[in-house]
Amino acid sequence: MTHxxxxxxxxxxxxxxxxxxxxxxxAWWIFAWLALANxxxxxxxxxxxxxxxxxxxxxxxSALLNFIIFNVGFTEPYFSLAVSxxxxxxxxxxxxxxxxxxxxxxxxxxxxxxxxNASRLAEEHERLRSALLASVSHDxxxxxxSIIGSASSLxxxxxxxxxxxxxxxxxxxxxxxxxxxxxxxNLLDMTRLGHGELAIQRDWISVDDLVASARKRLAGSxxxxxVQQVWDSELPLLHVHPALVEQALVNVLExxxxxSPAGGQITISAATDETASRMxxxxxxxxxxxxxxxxxxxxxxxFTGNDGDRSLHGTxxxxxxxxxxxxxxxxxxxxxxxxxxxxTSIIMTLPLPTxxxxxxxxx
Numbered sequence: 001m002t003h004x005x006x007x008x009x010x011x012x013x014x015x016x017x018x019x020x021x022x023x024x025x026x027a028w029w030i031f032a033w034l035a036l037a038n039x040x041x042x043x044x045x046x047x048x049x050x051x052x053x054x055x056x057x058x059x060x061x062s063a064l065l066n067f068i069i070f071n072v073g074f075t076e077p078y079f080s081l082a083v084s085x086x087x088x089x090x091x092x093x094x095x096x097x098x099x100x101x102x103x104x105x106x107x108x109x110x111x112x113x114x115x116x117n118a119s120r121l122a123e124e125h126e127r128l129r130s131a132l133l134a135s136v137s138h139d140x141x142x143x144x145x146s147i148i149g150s151a152s153s154l155x156x157x158x159x160x161x162x163x164x165x166x167x168x169x170x171x172x173x174x175x176x177x178x179x180x181x182x183x184x185x186n187l188l189d190m191t192r193l194g195h196g197e198l199a200i201q202r203d204w205i206s207v208d209d210l211v212a213s214a215r216k217r218l219a220g221s222x223x224x225x226x227v228q229q230v231w232d233s234e235l236p237l238l239h240v241h242p243a244l245v246e247q248a249l250v251n252v253l254e255x256x257x258x259x260s261p262a263g264g265q266i267t268i269s270a271a272t273d274e275t276a277s278r279m280x281x282x283x284x285x286x287x288x289x290x291x292x293x294x295x296x297x298x299x300x301x302x303f304t305g306n307d308g309d310r311s312l313h314g315t316x317x318x319x320x321x322x323x324x325x326x327x328x329x330x331x332x333x334x335x336x337x338x339x340x341x342x343x344t345s346i347i348m349t350l351p352l353p354t355x356x357x358x359x360x361x362x363x
Contacts (some may be wrong), residue, residue: 012058019046022063024073031074042096047103056107063099070095130260133276139182143176150176152318175220182217183252185247200328205242207235207270207281213242214249221254225263231270238279239353240329248325248333251318252283254345259287260343267339272352278331279352284338284345295335299323319346327352 008016023046027039043066051059065327072079075088083089150169154161161169184295211229215222238245256266264286289297323333331350338345 013052015050015054016058016062016065019049020062020069022046023066024069027070027074030070036074036091039074040070040091043067044095044099044102047099050210051103051106052110054107055111056104059103059107060100062105063096066099067092067096096278100303107120111183139159140180143180143183146176147173147180160174164306171220178217178220182250185309200241202239203242204237205233205240205245206237207279210238210242210246210249211268211270214246214253217246217250218253218257221257222266223230225260226263226265228265229269235270235274235279236352238350240350244325245329245350247280248322249283249324252333252348255284255346256283256287256344260285261287277352278349281348281350283348284343286338286343289337289344290335291341298335299333321349322346322348 020043023043027042031039046066047059047062048060069080069083071083071092075092076084082093150173154166154169154237158166178320215227253266253268260266265288266282267282269282270279297320319333319335326333326348329350333346333347333348336345337343
């Protein structure tokens with residue numbers, strides 16, 4: 001056993017003195033009822049506590065201090081370092097040896113465990129960093145390549161292009177620019193979620209306005225699909241951060257469009273529960289669906305499984321950010337089978353304001 005020669009820190013010193021004092025009081029209280037060997041277990045407990053809470057160096061100091069306390073206070077002659085009886089001397093020596101060895105082993109085990117946790121945390125951070133870099137390099141390069149290609153065609157082939165050709169190229173540039181903007185927004189939102197910097201500035205908004213705004217942002221992506229809206233015209237207003245909930249809906253709709261076949265149906269439905277305390281927004285698609293064992297994992301950051309709706313085409317950010325944004329409002333998001341067991345339904349819930357919170361007609 002080796003220990004660096006240094007003064008104990010204030011934390012270590014406070015822990016050693018505190019546990020030793022508690023051991024002394026406990027031993028003094030039951031001194032008349034326990035044999036000396038059994039009494040030593042109380043002081044050994046103080047040593048182990050120091051080892052677990054502060055490491056082997058604190059345990060080493062605690063072992064020496066408790067050896068002195070045990071000797072001075074509980075062996076004859078009392079209040080002296082001398083020992084008059086051979087059996088008490090043997091007990092003292094065994095206590096010191098056991099306290100030093102066990103304290104050192106426990107302290108070293110604690111330090112190794114802390115080092116292992118730190119190593120795993122560093123590995124996890126590195127994995128997330130690598131996943132982020134891979135996501136950025138792939139998902140930002142694709143729309144950029146399309147934008148550059150269309151812009152190059154406009155410049156190099158302009159005399160040969162018809163007005164329809166120019167319109168299609170410009171439309172492609174616009175759609176890919178919006179797609180690129182959504183990727184960047186997702187990356188920024190992920191960073192804000194990770195640092196707890198999402199400020200919830202609530203305002204009143206209707207489901208109609210929320211969905212209309214999300215569909216407008218995804219006009220190019222949703223054009224090949226039959227999008228249907230199903231809900232009661234008397235739905236209450238939501239009291240949320242409109243931009244955040246809209247982004248969550250955009251992410252879910254974009255995910256549905258990415259994996260639905262051309263001409264397929266995407267359904268957006270809304271309803272309140274029986275107690276009118278929560279509103280449910282459901283987006284159902286006609287894609288291949290998500291296997292049951294992956295329905296929770298799809299909401300994890302950077303999860304890009306090859307099955308179902310989360311193939312390698314996705315960044316692994318959209319649904320994770322959706323869960324974070326809804327969770328910041330006290331809401332939830334889950335995945336299940338689509339209508340009639342086909343495709344996928346992403347079910348988002350948000351709490352509704354109480355009657356006392358609802359806006360007055362004068363607002």
